[in-house]
Amino acid sequence: MSKKPPVAKKEEPPATTPVPLAGAEEVAAEPARKAEKGKKVRKHKEEKGVHAMYKIEGDKISRARPTCERCGPGYFMADHHDRYTCGHCGFTRYKQK
Numbered sequence: 001m002s003k004k005p006p007v008a009k010k011e012e013p014p015a016t017t018p019v020p021l022a023g024a025e026e027v028a029a030e031p032a033r034k035a036e037k038g039k040k041v042r043k044h045k046e047e048k049g050v051h052a053m054y055k056i057e058g059d060k061i062s063r064a065r066p067t068c069e070r071c072g073p074g075y076f077m078a079d080h081h082d083r084y085t086c087g088h089c090g091f092t093r094y095k096q097k
């Protein structure tokens with residue numbers, strides 16, 4: 001085994017365009033790359049995660065989905081177009097119109 005001699009790395013300044021001075025109104029915009037085929041742009045329908053279950057209005061907090069009647073508070077029900085379902089116990093409640 002031969003040890004390689006330590007090579008002093010030269011830090012080269014990144015070759016980028018100079019930053020425009022303050023006051024410059026136009027910043028060179030990068031060409032927007034459009035999604036090509038194969039990469040479908042999904043429509044963001046719903047947020048995911050616990051934070052999506054709550055809506056914060058000022059100091060108050062409200063739940064965006066009903067909780068399961070069987071499992072109790074803490075178990076949110078999935079919001080389907082015509083019903084709510086609980087993923088924990090399978091409880092389904094149809095939306096009333």
Ligand SMILES: [Zn+2]
Binds near residue numbers: 071
């Ligand atoms: Zn449940």
